[in-house]
Amino acid sequence: MDYRRDIPLVITFLIGVIAVMDYYTTFTSVKDVFTIIKNWGIVLEAFALGLGAVNLFRVHGRRISQRSTDWIFSALLLFMLVLFVVVGLGTGQYEAGTQYQWIYNSFFLPIGSTMYSSLAFYMAFGAYRVLRARNLDAFLLFVTAIFVILGNTPIFPATAPQFFYIREWIFTAIVGGTYRGIRIGVGIGAVVIGIRTLIGMETGYLGRR
Amino acid sequence: MSVLEKLTAIPREIVIGLVVIAMIIPTLNPLGLPIMTGQMAKDWYNAVEELPAGSVVLFDIGYGSGGYPSLGPANIAVFHQFFDKELKVIIMATALEGSMMYPLIMDAVNPETRHGAVYGEDYVFLGYIAGVQTAMAGVLGDLPAIVSTDYLGTPIGQIEVLNGIRGAQDIDVVGYLTTAGGTSEGWVYQAYSAYGLPVLGGFLSMMTTSMKPYYDTGQLIGVIDGVKGAADMEYLTGYPGDAIQSSDVLSFSQTLVVIFIIVGNISYWGSRGARKEGE
Amino acid sequence: MVATDPQIWIAAFLTIAATSFVFRDNFAFKISQYTFIGVAAGHALVMGVKNIRDYGWTKLAGGEVIYAVVFLLGIMLYFRFSKEYYWLYRYPIAFLVGNGVGISIRAGIHSDFTLQVAATAAPLLASDAMGTFNNLVIFIGCITALTHFVFTYEGIHKGTLGYVPKVGRWMMLMAFGASFGNTVMTRFGMYQGRILFLLREWLQIV
Numbered sequence: 001m002d003y004r005r006d007i008p009l010v011i012t013f014l015i016g017v018i019a020v021m022d023y024y025t026t027f028t029s030v031k032d033v034f035t036i037i038k039n040w041g042i043v044l045e046a047f048a049l050g051l052g053a054v055n056l057f058r059v060h061g062r063r064i065s066q067r068s069t070d071w072i073f074s075a076l077l078l079f080m081l082v083l084f085v086v087v088g089l090g091t092g093q094y095e096a097g098t099q100y101q102w103i104y105n106s107f108f109l110p111i112g113s114t115m116y117s118s119l120a121f122y123m124a125f126g127a128y129r130v131l132r133a134r135n136l137d138a139f140l141l142f143v144t145a146i147f148v149i150l151g152n153t154p155i156f157p158a159t160a161p162q163f164f165y166i167r168e169w170i171f172t173a174i175v176g177g178t179y180r181g182i183r184i185g186v187g188i189g190a191v192v193i194g195i196r197t198l199i200g201m202e203t204g205y206l207g208r209r
Numbered sequence: 210m211s212v213l214e215k216l217t218a219i220p221r222e223i224v225i226g227l228v229v230i231a232m233i234i235p236t237l238n239p240l241g242l243p244i245m246t247g248q249m250a251k252d253w254y255n256a257v258e259e260l261p262a263g264s265v266v267l268f269d270i271g272y273g274s275g276g277y278p279s280l281g282p283a284n285i286a287v288f289h290q291f292f293d294k295e296l297k298v299i300i301m302a303t304a305l306e307g308s309m310m311y312p313l314i315m316d317a318v319n320p321e322t323r324h325g326a327v328y329g330e331d332y333v334f335l336g337y338i339a340g341v342q343t344a345m346a347g348v349l350g351d352l353p354a355i356v357s358t359d360y361l362g363t364p365i366g367q368i369e370v371l372n373g374i375r376g377a378q379d380i381d382v383v384g385y386l387t388t389a390g391g392t393s394e395g396w397v398y399q400a401y402s403a404y405g406l407p408v409l410g411g412f413l414s415m416m417t418t419s420m421k422p423y424y425d426t427g428q429l430i431g432v433i434d435g436v437k438g439a440a441d442m443e444y445l446t447g448y449p450g451d452a453i454q455s456s457d458v459l460s461f462s463q464t465l466v467v468i469f470i471i472v473g474n475i476s477y478w479g480s481r482g483a484r485k486e487g488e
Numbered sequence: 489m490v491a492t493d494p495q496i497w498i499a500a501f502l503t504i505a506a507t508s509f510v511f512r513d514n515f516a517f518k519i520s521q522y523t524f525i526g527v528a529a530g531h532a533l534v535m536g537v538k539n540i541r542d543y544g545w546t547k548l549a550g551g552e553v554i555y556a557v558v559f560l561l562g563i564m565l566y567f568r569f570s571k572e573y574y575w576l577y578r579y580p581i582a583f584l585v586g587n588g589v590g591i592s593i594r595a596g597i598h599s600d601f602t603l604q605v606a607a608t609a610a611p612l613l614a615s616d617a618m619g620t621f622n623n624l625v626i627f628i629g630c631i632t633a634l635t636h637f638v639f640t641y642e643g644i645h646k647g648t649l650g651y652v653p654k655v656g657r658w659m660m661l662m663a664f665g666a667s668f669g670n671t672v673m674t675r676f677g678m679y680q681g682r683i684l685f686l687l688r689e690w691l692q693i694v
Contacts, residue, residue, distance in 0.1 A: 043543050
């Protein structure tokens with residue numbers, strides 16, 4: 001037995017089986033063991049949250065020491081990281097502290113909100129340049145997209161309620177039926193991949209040999 | 210270059226500039242257009258209206274800064290309704306930034322002043338719990354075994370609203386607002402599938418299509434879909450806010466997108482036809 | 489008229505800097521980009537430490553000595569960065585993967601398969617004509633979308649039978665068009681929040 005690969009596979013199997021048994025059986029002993037596993041899982045997930053920070057220190061620390069391109073930005077990155085950690089942990093109040101909330105609302109919130117939403121401009125430009133009804137397939141996508149956009153835009157339903165009802169019908173009938181089929185397929189696929197992972201046929205998560 | 214060919218090649222800066230203008234003008238001069246509420250938001254609203262006072266709601270703030278512009282207004286409207294109905298609200302966060310959204314939402318809702326709700330007696334915030342579905346399964350399975358303090362470090366034994374709450378059997382409904390598909394599906398799996406709890410789901414509009422099958426099969430009894438759902442909830446609860454204001458703006462910006470799409474297609478087909486004639 | 493709170497000014501600068509990328513990459517955008525990565529990692533670290541304290545350390549300090557094993561497993565996660573002892577990382581990862589997979593697949597069969605199939609097998613006839621028509625469209629959409637992904641039997645994609653997955657593809661394209669329409673609203677709704685912030689809280693002209 002290779003203790004570096006086989007024992008982790010056994011751990012995956014045992015933990016996964018206990019989780020599944022907790023759902024399908026009513027044995028108190030299984031539920032008690034699974035409660036312990038859940039507690040441990042929360043703590044381990046919390047430990048995993050630090051991996052990103054450690055990796056950033058490695059990568060950007062190297063860039064700063066080697067004075068690579070944009071090393072000054074790497075220094076800014078690490079400075080902001082350390083600032084949040086010092087303020088969060090230093091005050092003892094973690095994220096509940098007023099100072100931490102101040103720096104979060106100043107730095108994290110505006111950039112976080114903007115980064116995700118600025119895709120709106122790319123969508124607008126992309127829709128203009130790419131969304132062409134070149135063939136039947138593209139035409140079907142194009143037509144439903146237009147009707148849904150018009151139904152979502154309050155000015156059109158306010159003028160003609162039919163836009164709203166068409167949009168509702170598209171979601172009720174077309175989306176409801178098609179995505180049900182997709183959901184069944186995805187669900188079966190997820191369960192199969194899960195079972196393969198538990199029985200050791202999918203070992204990608206173990207990383208390099 | 211013919212007019213049609215020029216229309217297929219409008220520079221990016223002009224397109225984006227027009228979009229920004231289309232967003233700014235209605236913000237400065239709102240139209241006040243009526244809201245046509247969707248059935249999914251109505252179902253959420255009605256489900257909460259039917260809950261008797263004192264019912265226990267487990268609510269997950271599953272979004273962060275990215276979802277705050279859309280789901281923040283929805284969260285505010287939802288909490289207004291919860292406190293109006295005098296429900297007992299146990300709030301948790303499965304998103305890393307969820308515990309940073311909590312003070313922003315509570316500043317807007319102001320439960321003590323506007324609803325007479327008292328922290329610890331009527332609502333509590335457990336803070337961020339790592340693990341997403343592990344956290345969900347843990348809280349619903351055996352809350353006191355998983356959680357020992359609230360967000361501020363108060364032992365749960367000293368928190369009145371958590372007295373007698375062992376897990377799913379003591380919770381009447383689960384609600385969440387999230388930007389993550391895993392969280393959204395997770396609550397359906399861990400609350401509805403495992404314990405048969407009714408689930409109210411809120412997420413971004415672009416997630417509505419993939420979550421629709423859960424709503425159609427009754428696994429979600431109500432849905433807030435993004436900014437539109439947020440506007441619906443603000444209208445239904447009678448607490449107008451940023452979502453209704455944003456709806457006006459969407460009228461202009463989305464109409465502009467439709468115009469761009471149509472212009473793009475007309476110019477594409479027109480220039481193609483002109484080229485074929487030339488040949 | 490304009491805000492005087494430095495927090496608002498910092499937020500406004502970063503909002504405009506982050507947006508400026510849609511025109512071209514620039515110095516201001518780089519500031520916002522690198523700041524974002526740093527603060528995200530810093531915040532994750534703070535929340536991680538808090539969760540370790542609340543869900544691990546309090547139990548260990550309270551006498552549950554077994555939690556020393558959890559702490560050991562947690563530290564083993566960081567051997568991911570070691571070339572020689574990388575294999576130690578696999579033990580806690582195996583725990584997390586087993587837990588995550590077990591928790592999600594156990595209910596997936598019920599939610600994603602059983603209930604969906606049961607809903608599709610429900611009677612097509614409704615109380616009104618529109619309801620019946622909708623049920624028919626839903627049924628056709630579901631079945632044809634599923635057949636589109638059958639690759640083990642090639643005959644399903646050929647001849648007359650080939651129209652079934654073809655209809656499935658058309659239905660899916662219409663559904664994806666609806667998804668695109670909603671995505672447009674999502675993104676515009678999100679950015680509208682930033683416009684409101686800039687005009688209302690920063691420039692105070694709304």
